[in-house]
Structure formats: C-alpha cells, structure tokens
Amino acid sequence: MYTQMLTVRRLEEVANAMYKEKIVRGFCHLYTGQEAVCVGIHSAMKPHDHLITAYRCHGWSYLMGIPPIEILAELAGRESGCQRGKGGSMHMYCKGFYGGNGIVGAQVPLGAGVGLALKNEAKGNVCIALYGDGAANQGQIFEAYNIACLWRLPVIFICENNEYGMGTQMHRSSCSIEYYARGVPLPGLYVDGMDVCAMRNAAQFAIDFVQKEGPMIIEAHTYRYYGHSMSDPGTSYRSRDEITQMRSTRDAISNFRERAIGKELLTEEECKKMDADIKKELREAGEKVKKDKEIKPEELWADVYMDNKEVGIRDTVGNFHKHFRVGKTLEKDHIKLKSFKSDLSLTPKDIPIEIQESEAQLAAIKEAQKKAATKEKSKNKEKKK
Template sequence: MKAMLALLSNALLRVTGRTAEAPTVSEAARVVASRSFADFTPRATFDIKKCDLHLLEAGPPVEAELTREQGLQYYRSMQTVRRMELKADQLYKQKVIRGFCHLYDGQEACAAGIEAAITPSDHLITAYRAHGYTFTRGVSVRQILAELTGRKGGVAKGKGGSMHMYAPNFYGGNGIVGAQVPLGAGVALACQYQGNQQVCVTLYGDGAANQGQIFEAYNMAALWKLPCIFVCENNQYGMGTSVERAAASTEYYRRGDYIPGLRVDGMDVLCVREATRFAAEHCRSGKGPIVMELQTYRYHGHSMSDPGVSYRTREEIQEVRSKNDPISLLKERLLSNNMASAEELKEMDLDIRKEVEEAAQLATSDPEPPLEELCDHVFANNPPLAVRGTTPWARLTSVS
C-alpha cells in the first residue's frame, strides 16, 4: 500500500506540480479513477447471432459496434426495468398492487434494443406486458409504480393500472389479446398519410400470434405498404401453454407469408438493435411492413396469478438465468473488453436500487385519485352530446 501511495504521489506531482509527502486516500482514489477512466476501451465490435430470414436476400449484419456510453446506457436501462419489475412483484405480494399485473423481467433486451434503434418520434404499441416499454419510452419509475398502485401520480393518473400506460408516441398496453396489432397498423397508416418518415413498432406475444385480427392487419399493411414493424415477442409460453402445444407452426417470423420476416435472438440487446435498425430502414424506404420474431424468455409467470412453474420446471428457468440472461450477457461484454469496471457497474446497480426504492415509497404514499375525477378524461375535450355511461352520475331518461 505504501509503495502504491508513493507511486501515486509521484504521478500527482507530475500532473499538478504540487509537492506533498504523500497523497491522501481521496487524492489517491481520484488519480486511480482518472487513470482507469482513460484506459477504458471507448468502442468495440462484437460478433452477434445471424438472423433467420424469410423472403429477404440479405439481413442485418452479423457484427455490431458498441461504444462505452451505449453499453452503460443499455445496462442501466435493462437493470432499471429488472429492479422495477422485482419491486412490482414484491408490492403485489404485499397486496399493495391489485388486479392484473404482467411482469417483463427476462425480456429486457427486447425493449432496450428496439428503443436504441428507433427515434422518440417513431411510434410503439404493445400488449399488457407493458412496463418495460413504458420506461424506455421516457416514463419515470415513480410514475410507473404509482400507476401500478393506483395513485394520482401515476402515468395514467392511477386509472389504468398495469395494462394501460401511455406516453407520447406510445399507445400503451392493451388488455384484449392481439387487439393492439390492427391499431398499430392504423398508426402506421397515419405515418404514411402524413409522409413523416416515421414507423410504428407493433408488438404482440406468441400467444396472441394465433389471433385472426393479426392476419387481417398483415393483409392491409401489405396491400398498402404500411411502415409497420410487426414484432412477435416469443417468450416460449402463452398463458401457461408452450408454443409447441399452441401453434402448428412456431416459426412466427414466417407467419406474415407474403411479408418478409426476421427471427432474432431476443436475449441479446445488440442483436435486437441491429435487427430493428434493419427493419426500420426497410419500412422507411417504402418497401412496406416486416415481421420480427424476438426469441426471448420471461422469468415470472404469465401474470401474478400464475406461479410459472406448473408447466415448466424451476431448473429450466434457472438454466436460462445462468446461461442466457440478457443483463449478464451485456455485463460480460463490457467487463471482458475493458469497457467498464466491476466497481462502476456495482455502483450503478446501487444507484438503480436506491432509485427504485425511493420510487416505491413515493408510489405507496401518494394519494389515490379523488372519486369525483373517476369519469374524467374519457374524452380529450368535453363530450359533444350525452353518452350513456360517460357522464358522471347522470340519470337516464326515456325518450320514447
């Protein structure tokens, strides 16, 4: 230790011109931090898994460049979603969160990778497993947890809960299985009509992939060459039923038939990012829609009423956690390529944990929305005429 301090003293003298018997511990730490920061690798290129293609001559690249700043940003985003979902699980079991609640832990690379490849002006619509995308679309952890607990400070003022969260250019979670897909095609139609070069990312799960309205949306999108990226988040199980038992064909990226498709490693944030960039460029160039299947995995059950281990083993879940976790994969890349230090990531983890804990405290102490506001915000403006069930406490009258 004394030898180290002596070396640091000499380094400090060369840098600052100050004379000193020996640097203090804080000075030593600052010198180490500055030297190690300069030694970090600013960018690196990684081999990524090749995508399976349908009706495409070429696909996304098999190499992805990652800068240190991007790596830390993706890590923070995915780790925040993970911590937020684990806190939601805890609050639900404490009966602070009620009703439906579908958690996203395990699938974080999908949300982070898609968001890294599109712009805030692009559009995104998803199903009821929406917390991760609500965060990546810019909503704070506090607003998300407050919405889950039904509080006034929630992103939908406590009226939507887990399945109904919204933000600019984010059309939220939708409770009806598959219903968001034709809505997403409609948003893409608006983008085409306005000629703004924007795309709509329309997400659904492997369970919803068998819904008829999805194929109807495919048909209209292909006919009109809509800038729509149809994304099937294949997390292997729909409502407790494995994909093999629910679908005659589990190649969801081919389900578009006449629409080109990609099958992507959804546990690798770089794979998802590069595939989404490819798909967005395909749409923006006027070639019409494209289908992406993201092969991912959910650690929790379908919803909080599903323990998640009656139709799969605990060993299966643990194997995915240990061998293919999206956060661990990115962390290993950062550390093994000297793009970050273990101490730096640990400090980030502590900051995220603190942020989530503070958000949970605020979400549980925030007041509930007042009863007189229960029927507000049904319309953007005042309703043009009396509509049964939307005017607060109105008495119905007969006009016959």
C-alpha cells in the same frame, strides 16, 4: 443500454414486492427476462417513432418516457400515476406510446392504424406493434399483415416469442413456431431476443426497411422468468430447471455485462455501482408512492376520450356524466390523419340519440325523486298531526 436493462429489471422487482404487500391490486404482468427486447429496439428508434404493445408494458412505458416513479404510482392506483391511477398495470400511455393493451392481439391492428396515420403524415416515422406467441395465431394478426402490406404501411410487427402463452407452451398452440415466417409475403427476421445488440441491429434494419418497402416481421425469441402474471407461480407447466438454465446461460443482462467488461467498455466496479444506485432510486420511489393518495370518485369518468365528439358519456344511464379533462393533455402531440377533422362545433341538436335518451331518463329520475320527496314530506306531516 445496460442501465436501461437494469432499470427495467429492478422496476419489476419493486412492482413484485408492492404487489405482495397488496399495494398493487388487480393485474400485474412482469417483463423480467425480456429486457433485451425492449431496450434493443428502443435504442434504434428515433424520438418521433411510435409503439404499441400488449399488457406486459412496464418496461416499455419507462423507455417511451414515463418516469419510473409514475409507473409505480400508476400500479398502486395513486393520483401521481401516469394515468392518475385509473389505468393500472396494463394501461399506461404517453406521447407516441399507445399502451398497454389487455386484449390479446388487439394492439396489432391498432398498430397498423397508427402506421396508416404515419404514412399520411409522411414525416418518415414508423410504428412498432408488439404481440406474443400466444396472440400469433389470431385472425386479426393476419388481417393486419394483409392491409399493412397492401397499403405499404411503415409498420414493424414484432412477435415476442417467450415460449409460453399463459401456461401453454408454443408447440402446443402453434402448428408452426417459425413466427417470423408466417406473414408471407411479408419478410421476417428471426432474432435472439436475449441479446440486446442483436435486437438493436434488427430494429435498425427494420426501421429503415419499412419506410421504403412496407411492413415486415421480427420474431424476438426470448423467455419470461416469472409466471404469466402475479397469480401464476409459473412452475406447473415448465420445470424449475428450465428457468434456472435460462437464467444462468441466456440472461440478457449478465451476458451483456460480461461482454462489456471483456471489451473494457465497463468495469466490474462500475457495474456494481450502477446496480446499487438504480436499486436505491427505485426502492425510494416505491416508498414515496405509498404515501401518495388516490383520485376522488368524481374523477373516475374524466379523460375518457381525447377528441370526444359527444358531450356526454354514452350508457351512463341515471348518472349523466359529461366528458371532461383533468389529466395531462397529449392533444398537441398526438398524430392526426390529414383527412380527419375533429368536430368542435357541437350544438345541442347534434347530440346523439343515446344521450338525448339519457337526458330524458335523467329528467324522469329527477321527477320521480321529487315526487318521492313530496310524498315523504306529506307522510311526515300526517305523522306529526
């Protein structure tokens, strides 16, 4: 758990540096400060458990099985990225890990849906759906609680309360900051999210509980050290003192290190060596990624859906893009509802109307281009004459 927490922290340091060098473009939300939440929960999860989170997802991507070098490559938009550079910071996925979601709160009902699939599969696994204090007041969160409770879905709803939603402090956005108690009749646990052992214990309890009793909530009280995203210095709505205070008294990594050394599970030297090795490995990964290339433009519309039922991609008017797959396929591994049968026998008459329209438009465009070319030819002929 110590190496994992350090890896998450150093990974974000490399991401931060790559962003400042303009190698990472677009969005980038760092998880620094919150490492105990992901590492503690992950250490209690079974390999067949599933998870979905919001956009602060680099740490989770690593823990769910994406190698750090593929995460850095994804951030840099390179071909060797876990999504071939097309997802970027907020959209990373692997077996049992459904991202990486940029729409605040949207991952919570999705997580309940994954829970429904798992219940149908009846293999005794659970889905964990994480969201922030900033998402906790949305209607869809309560709708997801409700249906998950009615259907006794094996879902753990985890509110990562880092005290801020962008620049808004929790007291200003929520009339009750007891996020663990807001899902009545769902039971809730309040946990120190800066303590990796507490997070592990809570997750162990919850994984067992939700399989037997249905969903529950965990509030992980944590803190983010950097601003909301790379474009936010993070000091206009909170004081530098507050951040320094958190880092020096509640830091998950240094507190765990002291505890482990105190109990003679680790030595100071071992800790230093682990840190140096991880730093070196990640720095080298960052350098390697910079030399990688981006995908070719025609791959932009590949891998749009996994089980696509339509031959063409809707609304790509004028450019009739077909579904095709280039990236790694997860098809064999993903969960399928028992009642769900994908339609593999599509015949032309089954092609949805939008695509037929699009085909007709494409034909019209081709016709117009042909006409224009003939006109151009005859013009040139005239000129020559």
